[in-house]
Amino acid sequence: MVLRKLKHFQDLGHTAIFLIGDFSAMIGDPTGQSETRPPLTREQVDANAKTYLEQVYKILDREKTEVRYNSEWLSKRSAEDIVRLCSHYRLARMLEREDFRSRLDSNQPISVHELLYPLLTALDAVELKSDVELGATEQKFNLLVHREIQREYGLPGQAILTMPILVGLDGHRKMSKSLGNYVGITEAPGEIFGKMMSIPDELMWSYYELLTDRTPREIAELKEEVSGGKLHPMDAKMRLAQEVITGFHGDDAARKAAENFQRVFRDRQAPEEAPIFRVPAGPPRKIWGLLVDAGAVSSRSEAERLIKQGGVELIGDASPMSVQRSIALVKGQGHLLRVGKKKFLRIIAE
Numbered sequence: 001m002v003l004r005k006l007k008h009f010q011d012l013g014h015t016a017i018f019l020i021g022d023f024s025a026m027i028g029d030p031t032g033q034s035e036t037r038p039p040l041t042r043e044q045v046d047a048n049a050k051t052y053l054e055q056v057y058k059i060l061d062r063e064k065t066e067v068r069y070n071s072e073w074l075s076k077r078s079a080e081d082i083v084r085l086c087s088h089y090r091l092a093r094m095l096e097r098e099d100f101r102s103r104l105d106s107n108q109p110i111s112v113h114e115l116l117y118p119l120l121t122a123l124d125a126v127e128l129k130s131d132v133e134l135g136a137t138e139q140k141f142n143l144l145v146h147r148e149i150q151r152e153y154g155l156p157g158q159a160i161l162t163m164p165i166l167v168g169l170d171g172h173r174k175m176s177k178s179l180g181n182y183v184g185i186t187e188a189p190g191e192i193f194g195k196m197m198s199i200p201d202e203l204m205w206s207y208y209e210l211l212t213d214r215t216p217r218e219i220a221e222l223k224e225e226v227s228g229g230k231l232h233p234m235d236a237k238m239r240l241a242q243e244v245i246t247g248f249h250g251d252d253a254a255r256k257a258a259e260n261f262q263r264v265f266r267d268r269q270a271p272e273e274a275p276i277f278r279v280p281a282g283p284p285r286k287i288w289g290l291l292v293d294a295g296a297v298s299s300r301s302e303a304e305r306l307i308k309q310g311g312v313e314l315i316g317d318a319s320p321m322s323v324q325r326s327i328a329l330v331k332g333q334g335h336l337l338r339v340g341k342k343k344f345l346r347i348i349a350e
Contacts, residue, residue, distance in 0.1 A: 001136075001163045001164075001166055001210050001211065002134050002135060002136060002163050003056060003059040003060060004059060004211070004247075005134055005161065005163060006018075006059075006060060006134055007059050007060055007061065009132070010060065010061050010064040010065070014064075015064055015065075015066055016060055016061075016064060016065050016066070017065075017066045017067075017068055017128055017130065018052075018053075018056055018060065018065055018066070018067050018068070019068050019069075019070060019124055019128070020049050020052055020067065020068070020069045020070070021070050021121065021124075022045045022046070022049055022069045022070065022071045023069075023070045023071040023074040023075055023120075024070055024074065024117060024120055024121050024124075025040045025044075025045045025048070026040055026041070026042065026045060049069075051186075053067065054186060055185040055186055058185050058186065058247075058248050059185075059247070059248075068128065070121070070123075070124050070127075072127075073123060073124075073127045074120055074123060074124075077123070082116070082120075085119050085120075085122075085123065085149075086116075086119060088119075088148075088149060088152040089119060089145065089148070089149070091115075094115050094118070097141045098141070100114075100115075117142075118141065118142045118145040118146070119145065119149065121142060121146065122142075122145050122146040122148075122149035122150070123149070124146070125146040125147070125149065125150050125158055126149060126150055126153045126155065129155060130150075130158045131156075131158055131159065132158060132159045132160075132161060133146060133147075133158050133159075133160055133161070134161045134162075134163065135160075135161075135162055135163070136162065136163055136165065137162045137163065137164055137165055138165070139162065140160070140162050143160045143162070144160065146158065147160060163210075164210065166206075166207075166210055166211075167203060167206065168181030168182060169181040169182070169183070169195055169198055169199050171199065171200040171202075171203050183195045183196065183244075185248055186248075189245045189248075189249045189253040189254060189256065189257040190257050190260055190261075192241070192244065192245050192248070192257070193241045193242075193245060193254075193257040193258065193260075193261050194261065194342065196237065196240060196241035196244060197234075197237055197238065197241055197261065199237070201233045201237070204233075204236065204237050204240050205219060205223055207240055207244075208222070208240055211240075211243075211244055212240070212243045212244070214243075222236060222239075238258055238261065238262075241254075241257070241258070241261075242254045242255070242257070242258045245257055274336065274344040274345065274346045275294075275344070275345055275346065276346045276348055277290070277293070277294035277296075277345055277346070277347050277348070278348050278349075278350050279293075279329060279347060279348070279349055279350070280329070280349070280350060281329050281330060281331035281332075281349040281350060282329050282349075283329070284326035284327060284328050284329065285326055285327065285329060286323075286324070286325070286326050287303075287307070287312065287314070287321075287325050287326065287327060287337070288300055288303035288304055288307060288323060289303075290327070290337075290347055291303045291306075291312070291337070291339060291345070294345055294347070296337075296339045296343060296345050297339070304323045306339065306340065307321055307322065307323050307325070308323065311339070311340050311341075312337060312338065312339055313337065313338040314327065314335060314336070314337055315336040315337070315338060315344075327347070329347075329349040330349055331349050331350060332349065332350075333348075333349055334346055334347060334348040334349070335347045
């Protein structure tokens with residue numbers, strides 16, 4: 001969401017500075033943590049940084065983006081520089097920070113390096129002479145420290161713009177990779193589409209507001225169509241998924257993802273690119289054996305469990321499914337199986 005807002009600044013003619021905190025990451029950002037976050041190694045930071053730009057340029061205009069690393073200036077600071085920096089901020093103010101205060105109240109430890117983090121990152125704002133800094137809501141304290149330190153160093157205090165927290169796919173907690181309730185910017189269009197369709201209906205209005213360029217009036221009209229029965233909630237959610245994918249992968253990829261979802265989950269047909277498992281023609285074989293041989297499941301027990309739970313379907317055949325069910329392997333003929341909710345497998349006899 002922050003990157004999208006940064007892109008809006010670019011659209012209005014501004015230059016965006018995308019700052020990679022390679023030095024500060026090795027200290028450990030305490031933001032929003034109830035305990036000390038372990039610092040990263042240089043190797044971990046470098047590995048992470050390689051993936052950032054691939055994701056950033058899915059949203060930002062490369063020609064209007066300046067990429068900087070805060071090791072450019074922080075790694076050159078002397079002990080005297082750091083002590084002087086600390087003299088510009090009071091400990092009492094630092095301990096007003098919500099997560100620090102709650103940890104003190106519950107007798108949890110706070111390391112000194114965590115107190116240094118907002119001050120060191122404030123030097124980023126000083127070095128870059130930033131006019132506006134964007135961040136998530138939970139970064140508000142740090143952003144305010146940055147503005148105050150800018151003034152201490154004789155600069156105008158920057159404006160601050162915070163973006164609200166994006167609730168994850170589970171509909172309850174903040175979207176987070178560690179919680180597994182996230183959509184990855186670089187994920188395949190079909191995967192993004194499926195994840196977006198899994199969110200609770202009520203959550204999609206927040207997503208429309210935060211992840212698309214629709215106006216509040218357009219969103220309100222769309223919501224009214226759904227509540228009035230004119231538009232099915234699934235259709236509204238499909239529009240949302242398609243718009244989000246368009247921003248990352250383009251119109252064509254978004255359209256194909258929507259068509260594939262319609263075919264598989266609404267029309268219960270096979271996806272265009274269902275994996276094919278070729279077997280020699282011959283006597284009928286048990287379905288569970290074919291699933292294991294094709295690698296669709298890891299073991300016979302898993303195959304039998306899926307079949308018993310109704311998780312395996314022979315598309316186009318309404319006969320009851322059972323563990324003992326076999327299919328004929330006539331040369332040139334094929335069978336389409338649904339395995340679980342999202343997997344399909346096409347068996348072709350040769």
